[in-house]
Amino acid sequence: MGTISLGILYVSFTFFSLIASMVVRFMGSKNAVLLGTSGYWLFIAANLKPTWYTMVPASLYLGFAASIIWVGQGTYLTSTARSQARDYHLHEGTVIGKFNGEFWGMFASHQFVGNLISLAILRNGAGGTTSGTTLLLTVFLCSMTLGTILMCFLSKRVDRGEEGPKDSSFGLCSSLISLLKSVITPLLDVRMLLIIPLIAYSGLQQAFVWAEFTKEIVSPALGVSGVGGSMAVYGAFDAICSITAGRLTSGMSSITWIVSAGLSLQAVVFLWILKYSSTSGVLGILYPLLMAAMLGIGDGVINTQLSALIGILFKHDTEGAFAQLKVWQSASIAVVFFLNPYISLQAMVAIMLAALVLAAGGFLVLTIQIEKAFSSPS
DSSP: OHHHHHHHHHHHHHHHHHHHHHHHHHHOHHHHHHHHHHHHHHHHHHTTSOOHHHHHHHHHHHHHHHHHHHHHHHHHHHHHHHHHHHHHTOOHHHHHHHHHHHHHHHHHHHHHHHHHHHHHHSTTTGGGSHHHHHHHHHHHHHHHHHHHHHHTTSOOOOOTTOOOOOOTTOOHHHHHHHHHHHHHGGGGSHHHHHHHHHHHHHHHHHHIIIIIIIIIIIHHHHOGGGHHHHHHHHHHHHHHHHHHHHHHOOSHHHHHHHHHHHHHHHHHHHHHHHHOOOOOHHHHHHHHHHHHHHHHHHHHHHHHHHHHHHHHHOTTOHHHHHHHHHHHHHHHHHHHHHHTTTSOHHHHHHHHHHHHHHHHHHHHHHHHHHHHHHHSOO
16 A cells, blocks of 8 residues: 555656646745645544545645645745845855755755654554554654744745735636746757756656665565654765765756765666675664665765755746755656566666766756856857
């Protein structure tokens, strides 16, 4: 049930991301983020009594909630960074990179903190008991509730491209036209088409870690109980590198070097996995943890730089650009979850390497185009 419900979640996420930009424009980014938290709360609550009748509706609704919370988050953070740069006369690209680095660093730390909490609550075999699982989910619900309350104190953003609720006379025909524009317009931009392979790869590599790496590499070497520890290592390096990459971001040139380094590091891991065979002793424990750290570094770099890149390049349609980010990211994640039971680790790694090469190629062409645009005389 778990893998199928996650697959349903990400299919729903993909579909609703197509309309998320319009919802965020209508509600405003702060209100969209607040509404989005309800989906996570209900999904955690559904896990207290996991049946098809609770998990499927919760997964479908979380797909909608996640689409608007992530588009709202990207829009809100970019708007805040632009205001900071404008008010204090700072370089916009540097501020956007720094803000995204700090956000993704804090976000990635949930892998570290969450796995440590799970390890503490479910230790000594409590993971198989109803009381241990219930306590863990209750802790997560309390954390979710606290986060929602804190979000209420966010200031509303009034920036170009973001609007509050529209008049109720806004007609159905106009709504449909607006929806079509929000979906199609970003795809008419060559820059977006060149970024899409990198976006899709970012989703694939995340799902690979969750679905394949933990099952095929970590569990045989460290046991099921070691999965939490390896994911804590993954999250710690993800968080550190997100903050570091954000602070090093100053524009397209720095983004190019940082993304290239992250992709190269993950390519090394995938090639290593193709040749990898589990060993005993200290190295048998160390190797999966080292792989987790390297994958975490790559994930932190890619997430931070993608968000900064979209914020820098798509100033006039921030909501639409971030919606495309979540459409392609969630679609690729759903593909991995649905394929996971049917293909081998080697086949999945081959897919990852092919996607990585395609992403690197598209990103390289984008970089060359942008450099030509800046270097050409006006």
